[in-house]
Amino acid sequence: MRQIAAAALCTCLLGLWTTTHPAPAQAAAQTLAQNQSQAAPIQIVALGDSLTAGYGLADKDGFVPRLQAALDAKGVKATIANAGVSGDTASDGLARLDWSVPEGTQAVILELGANDMLRGIKPEVTREALDKIVQRLTARHIIVMLSGMRAAPNLGPEYGAAFERIYPDLAAKYDTMLYPFFLDGVAGNLKLTQADGMHPNAAGVGVIVERILPSVLRLVDQIHTQHPS
Numbered sequence: 001m002r003q004i005a006a007a008a009l010c011t012c013l014l015g016l017w018t019t020t021h022p023a024p025a026q027a028a029a030q031t032l033a034q035n036q037s038q039a040a041p042i043q044i045v046a047l048g049d050s051l052t053a054g055y056g057l058a059d060k061d062g063f064v065p066r067l068q069a070a071l072d073a074k075g076v077k078a079t080i081a082n083a084g085v086s087g088d089t090a091s092d093g094l095a096r097l098d099w100s101v102p103e104g105t106q107a108v109i110l111e112l113g114a115n116d117m118l119r120g121i122k123p124e125v126t127r128e129a130l131d132k133i134v135q136r137l138t139a140r141h142i143i144v145m146l147s148g149m150r151a152a153p154n155l156g157p158e159y160g161a162a163f164e165r166i167y168p169d170l171a172a173k174y175d176t177m178l179y180p181f182f183l184d185g186v187a188g189n190l191k192l193t194q195a196d197g198m199h200p201n202a203a204g205v206g207v208i209v210e211r212i213l214p215s216v217l218r219l220v221d222q223i224h225t226q227h228p229s
Contacts, residue, residue: 041078045081045108049086052084056199067213089121090125091129093110094133097137111147117149148179150183184208186207
């Protein structure tokens with residue numbers, strides 16, 4: 001009988017522990033849900049080039065609509081504005097920064113640099129433009145998630161190293177979130193790209209959204225932490 005009573009007590013205590021001390025993933029989800037239930041929709045801008053704009057895709061299949069749908073499915077109250085312009089370099093993004101990121105924006109997903117690399121623009125030029133973008137957004141108290149890009153191998157190791165260092169360097173300088181490679185899981189996979197071999201097709205966008213979503217959820221949590229309603 002003592003053994004039965006002890007077992008029952010342990011079971012009771014275990015249930016109490018699980019109720020009051022949920023698993024880390026469960027606790028994080030509960031915290032996010034509580035934050036969401038108490039907050040107005042957060043305002044995020046995706047500032048980028050054709051990869052953000054949804055080049056060659058039906059409107060519903062672009063990065064921003066698919067990411068919006070993924071957040072909606074998780075009950076996240078957020079509105080993502082598409083500020084992607086096909087062909088834009090980092091300098092182009094800087095030139096239109098003020099009207100692309102309106103007042104009231106709380107976070108920016110910054111995806112620029114691919115066209116700089118494809119055109120062989122000097123990495124120091126790209127770095128300077130991205131630096132100014134992050135600096136100005138930070139000065140406006142807008143949280144930035146920087147999305148990195150890799151250089152094509154044909155540009156040579158020296159160019160590639162200088163270009164790819166831009167993103168982690170700026171993330172460290174401004175203490176911003178870094179998603180290392182926007183095309184992670186898609187680049188080089190012809191089944192996930194359009195005929196040009198560069199832009200993702202609808203399936204490729206699905207992979208991008210699936211992989212970047214955990215980082216975007218952390219971005220949302222950071223917004224609630226720094227800008228409580």
